[in-house]
Amino acid sequence: MYKWIYKQGVKRRNPLLPTAENFLQGTDKWSRAELEAYQLEKLKVLVSWAYKHSEHYRRKLDGANMHPTQLQTLADLQRIPPITKKTLIEENEAVHATANFKRLIYSETSGSTGSPLTFYRNLEWDARHRAAIHRGYSWYDIQPWHRNGYFWGYNLDVKKHWKLKMMDKLVNRFRIFSYETDEINAFIKKLKKADYLEGYSSMIYHIAQKIEREDLPIRANLKMIKGTSEKIFDSYQPTVEKVFGRKIISEYGATETGIIAFECPDGNMHMTMENVIVEVIDGEIYVTNLFSKSFPIIRYALGDYVELDTETKCSCGREHTIVKSVIGRIGKEILGEQETYPSFIFYYIFKNIVMDGGEAISYQVLQHKKGHLEFLLEPHLSDDTRRRLETEIVKYFSTDMTYEISEGATFYRDGGKLKDFVSFIETV
Ligand SMILES: [Zn+2]
Known part of the structure; x- marks a missing residue:
């Protein structure tokens, strides 16, 4: 039928x-x-x-x-x-x-x-x-x-x-x-x-x-x-x-x-x-x-x-x-204190962890202010994975960025679709 x-x-x-x-x-x-x-x-x-x-x-x-x-x-x-x-x-x-x-x-x-x-x-x-x-x-x-x-x-x-x-x-x-x-x-x-x-x-x-x-x-x-x-x-x-x-x-x-x-x-x-x-x-x-x-x-x-x-x-x-x-x-770029970065950096940060033998992590990164990032991670990380993540973050942003990491986090949703990077900074 x-x-x-x-x-x-x-x-x-x-x-x-x-x-x-x-x-x-x-x-x-x-x-x-x-x-x-x-x-x-x-x-x-x-x-x-x-x-x-x-x-x-x-x-x-x-x-x-x-x-x-x-x-x-x-x-x-x-x-x-x-x-x-x-x-x-x-x-x-x-x-x-x-x-x-x-x-x-x-x-x-x-x-x-x-x-x-x-x-x-x-x-x-x-x-x-x-x-x-x-x-x-x-x-x-x-x-x-x-x-x-x-x-x-x-x-x-x-x-x-x-x-x-x-x-x-x-x-x-x-x-x-x-x-x-x-x-x-x-x-x-x-x-x-x-x-x-x-x-x-x-x-x-x-x-x-x-x-x-x-x-x-x-x-x-x-x-x-x-x-x-x-x-x-x-x-x-x-x-x-x-x-x-x-x-x-x-x-x-x-x-x-x-x-x-x-x-x-x-x-x-x-x-x-x-x-x-x-x-x-x-x-x-x-x-x-x-x-x-x-x-x-x-x-x-x-x-x-x-x-x-x-x-x-x-x-x-x-x-x-x-x-x-x-x-x-x-689209939305990541804003450091000095430099701007393309948002695909996050893809590589988390991919590198996996390539390096670490676990696959579902993540979302939010930016509310210049030079600072909030990493929302769905799982709780082992000490080792957390260290790897911090190393990766520093590798890409050096001292241009401060960050915080929340584990067991709930992601931010704008409408139905889940985005891996959300910037709240208005750019002209
Ligand atoms: Zn095929």
């Missing part, structure tokens, strides 16, 4: 989805050369399109003395200047293509500060995005209509619960609304028949911890647990695996870019090369969405530091480039 409801929904919402899904199944085992040839072909189409239909890009390409016909290799893409979220907001109308589309999907990204970015996506763009997620599911033998538990938006207005519950029922989904034991028990009961879980990894972890601590009986046979939109700490994995039987896998993407990568069963995040071209320059990611006809996304500075791995051949056989890690968000 759920399959039927799902198919009806697709027909109404986006009839292009089945074609996109079939295509991505076919390209799953393509060679790197085939993928890149395909990227170039689609890139040429996109850039010509943007030049013809988007005022912003026409101006930009003319300004760079770059005519679409000069685009002969993937490297030629670098001749087009990058675009930022700020420009997409400010030049919103000029970026949008003036062509006639039969139907468009309204999209919005919630900016943490300032005005949100709103835009319209053409159906193929949306279809490719969703097909990329569904291909990822298929790697775990999951169909989109399978039963799933959802960790999202708890703490919601109670009046909204029944409405969400109705909607969830339709898509064979159930969710958890609070961390109360009764609620968790009800969730556990439903888990018996679930095929997968998805949502905020910090919530998945939190529930797993509570189930473990209270020794609640649980029977689950999950094929996949997917964490979205926030950092998945290594330290979550042992508890989650023990309680739910699987580790959390990650999916990487954004509304503007679509799905960029999806983790395979062998533990590597494979780039969706059929939909996006990714460049990494000085550690920063730039994404081109090959199907963004209505609102061309070409060399978009998404705002993350990432690491690619073009050497490793994944044991799953896929040749799609591996995104080794998403290190962190660009």
